[in-house]
Amino acid sequence: MKHKGEKPRDPREWNPQLPAAISRLILKCLEKAKEKRFPTADELRAEIGAIEKGIPGTDKEKTKRKSLTSNEITVTFGLKKLFIPVVAAVAAIGLGLVLWRFVFLGQAVERSIAVITFQNQTGDKSYDYLQAAIPNLLISSLEQSKYLHVTTFERLRDLLRQAGKEQVDVIDSELGFELCRRDNVDALVVGSYVKAGDTFATDVKIYDVKTGKLLKSATARGTGAQTILDKQIGQLSRDISRGVGLSKKAAEEAEVQISGSQTSSLEAYKYFSMGKESLDKFYYEDARQNLEKAVELDPQFAMAYLHLYRVHINRNNPQLAAQALEKAKAYSTRAPEKERLYIEAAYARRVEKDTDKEFRILQEIAAKYPKEKEVRSSLFAVYQQKKMYPEAVAEANKALELDPKWAYILNQLGYLYIGMEDLGKAEEYLKRAVSVAPEDANPLDSFGYLYFLTGRLDEAIAQYKEAVRVKPDFGSEDIIAYIYAVKGEYAEALDWLDQFILASPSKNWQSLGYWWKAVFHHTLGQRKQAGMELARAEKAWESLGDKYGPAMAKLVQAHFYFEGGEYDAALRVFSEYQKDIQDAQPQAGRLAVTENDLWLALVEWKRGRIESARQKLDPIQILFSERPKDKGPIFAQLEKTYKILQAEIWLSEGRTAKVLDFLEKDFALRAPFIGPAYARILIWHNFPSEQDVLARAYQKAGHLDKAIEEYRKLITFDPASQDRRMHNPVYHYRLARLYEQKGLRPEAKGEYARFLELWKDADPGLTELIDAKKRFAQL
Structure with a gap:
């Protein structure tokens, strides 16, 4: 039964001279799953013919032989067992001819x-x-x-x-x-x-x-x-x-x-070239506009669709990416061989979920086109995702041998070393990327991210601003705004969001700007304004037919309801979010399940149903313990939320000592990743917004000095920490209460003043606002 379960070996392991195309054909014939094999003998024969044409020969016939019959034979047999030997025979004969030509006729001089x-x-x-x-x-x-x-x-x-x-x-x-x-x-x-x-x-x-x-x-x-x-x-x-x-x-x-061109329109090719150049610089909106113009002029332009797919993947539009990739595959027969192979590699990865096939195709491109640096970057990405870092570095070095000044791969090496937590190496490669492409916005933006991770917030802002100077619609203003929110400078943050919206070349980015304004207004106690901004963002996203954007709007709305005590609404909207996010990212099913279980536990705890919340938390704990150390950027933030909730449940049960022991020893934040899905990551990094359970545990245990110290940490940015959460004004109010309790009236007055300054435009009926005004007046 070995042949039924064991994966076939690559034929090139026993004959390295075998062309990659023949190897792929043999492996496809040997696939265990029926749907992955050639469905008909005709398709197998056509593939063999295509391979045969690509192998140099000596005495080819100058004209094809005429068929022995005037029409294609169309008689079919109903017995499945008769069809299988026919396919096998065609494969054996065809492969035999192709292999004979390869082995005995040799390669011609190029x-x-x-x-x-x-x-x-x-x-x-x-x-x-x-x-x-x-x-x-x-x-x-x-x-x-x-x-x-x-x-x-x-x-x-x-x-x-x-x-x-x-x-x-x-x-x-x-x-x-x-x-x-x-x-x-x-x-x-x-x-x-x-x-x-x-x-x-x-x-x-x-x-x-x-x-x-x-x-x-x-x-x-x-x-x-x-x-x-x-x-x-x-x-x-x-x-x-x-x-x-x-x-x-x-x-x-x-x-x-020599075949015809990959497009039927010269004008389409012009826009394709401009789109490709923009994509290479990460100028996604410019690339999208030019590539969409290319496929408008030539609706069967396969390579333009492939590059559109890449744009949408990087813009976190999975549905549009899937549509573009399907069209690229449908029209790939018109594309030249190299381009067709790139399409097949992308399709193998995203649709067929066959990363081994993708890898074999990329290796085939590398073998056929040894000076093609793009395939080296693709192989680099494959190894990087598999966390095979030495192999990824080797591919990057091969690309740099071809082009030592390639800013793109230098930039990607910087990100690789960030993932490896070798920030010194990351800085070295990002500096090289900036030096070889000083007027390219992307390396500057990447440098900003490195400074953000390492706690150099002012330097991060400066780098992001430089990226905007180089390319005004590059779209770094939202990150600048977020960093100002981390610093507690919300007026600056909102100003930069306004600039982001004005400079945005697309409705998608404008919607993201409104979405962030909703988050900031909510944090500042402006709940009505936050609701209006969020509705505006969601409506705009829905008008684009986008699923991911509305999902993000619903995720934030669910948190708003949760913090406002509207738990039924919070559950309903979160359920809608789950549907949208699974439609947008069906491949992330396990992540969605984890989010849902955690959300149900949060709501049960907030409702005071402690036993129910604890029961819902147990399976989540098992899931996190089974995952590898490097859990991925969203899982890392969900695990943080899980640990805070676990501590909240223990605190509700009166197990204060356990809370202190757990949070002092086993709790650590992880700085959020800024990438295509950064919005979801940052929401779970910041919400639920009350993440001061350790300070409240100290207070409950009677350790007021330690509680004060913990609140001081929460409102004072520490560059050495991994905390990149937005500055929460409510912590000033709670710290002021502790100072007041300790009899430290000047300190209390200062913290009330800071809170009231941040909440100066907050909705008038909020409990903390009313109480802070009253206490401040009495001091």
Whole structure:
């Protein structure tokens, strides 16, 4: 029965020369789950044919043999047992032919080639975008040939950075030769385009890099710029493959392999290029707008959908991400091989939940395109998520060998070392990222996060402000506002939220700004204003069809009801939140269950049903004890809430000594992670807002000095601590009561004054406000 349960080994373990595509096909045939195997013999045969085309040969037939029948045979057999041997036979014969060709015919000699910026000779600057678009389209086309190793435009940019010429936009022939020699490229393609009336003509020249000799020149013409995409790219690609120095037979085979473009619209490609560039800089809103324009112009543009998927994942819009990925997969047959493999890798991960398959595909890309740095960053991310940190660092170093000044991977290494709690290394890599890209907002934003984690709040604010200066709509103002709230400077916090809303390029971000205003107004005792801001945010999110945003609004509303003593409403709204968050993030089911159980226990405790609350808490304790030490950012905050609730229950039961022993020895905060899902993390870091159980336990035990000391800690930021909770004005009121109890009237008056200053616009009927005003007047 071993064959039924044991996972098949990668065939390349016993034959490393076996191509990755063949290995993937064999493993798919051996899948245990029926739905993961090829459903029909036709699909298996088509895949074998596609692989066979990609393996160099010697004496291929120049034309396909005509079928022995005039029509496709359509007779079917009802017996399932007859179908299985047929599939097996097709697989065996097809794989045998493919393997025979690979083992016995060997690999043909490849030629490396680079295509540099084209010259715009139209006299019209509106066509400047073609200077990069035409080379990129030629590169995508030429990459289909197994005989050509094509230097991507991204690689040329890497080489420019290494040469200290990153500011160069247009690569002329002299610089092109220099870059090619630096990267050991065999042939260089230079080109230009001109317009006469409606006719567009594109000219290319192919040079031998070592000798400078002109190998071939070619021209393609057509009516209208669109013909560049429709026919000129294909024609020029074939001319280049003939002129680059391949043998006649290899050139002929290369021409067969060269496919059409990944899009049918030149205009769509322009917006795609701009979107991709913005995404590389983490300018998500710019990327979204350009990529959506690209798919509007070409609704079957697979790679534009893949990049849209990446935008939505990073913007924490899982539903929109899923829709974009499904469209990318549906139209992936139009994409060139490398791009199709990227789509398959993303699909394997997000839809098929098959991370092993994703990893195999990424390894295949790395093997086929050794100078493709993006695949190294993808492998880095896979290892990082699996917490295989040495392997992640190794992949990052491979990327840096290709481009030592790649700000993106330097930035990601910084985050990796933050996760490893090696903050010195993190700072080193983030400094390098900023130094190589000083006018890129993302490394500055990342540096702000590092300073936030290490307690350097003013330095964090300065870095985030610098990111906003570099890119006014980058969207760092909400974090600046939050840091001011941690400092207790709520006027500044609200001002920065107003700036965030005004600068927001999307309704989604504006809604987030209103959401934060609701949280801050609630903390300042302005409950009615908080409710209005929250309703505004939720309505705007719902109008976008977003599930995650309304879920966050409901989570906060449930906490508002909870703190206002409206427990039935709190339970109802939290149930609605649970439905929305599971619709938005169905993969996080266990997390939602934990949240729900914890919420029910909180409400039971607040209602005074202590025994019921304790019973609901027991299974949560088991769950947390079973999870690994690194529980993830949301689980870490839920565990904090669980421990506070456990202490509250013991305090309600009169077990004060146990509370003190538990919180003094076993309780520690963890600074929140600022990432795509940061809103949910920060809410659980801050709510329920009364997290002063240790101070109240000291007070109940008669240790007033220790209670005062604990409240002083709660209202005084400690850079050495992990506490990044918002400043809670109510703690000033409670500290003032303790000072008053101790007979320390000046100290009490000072704390009442601070509380009343923060709550100067609070709703008039709140108990703490009424009592503080009365006591302050008496002092």
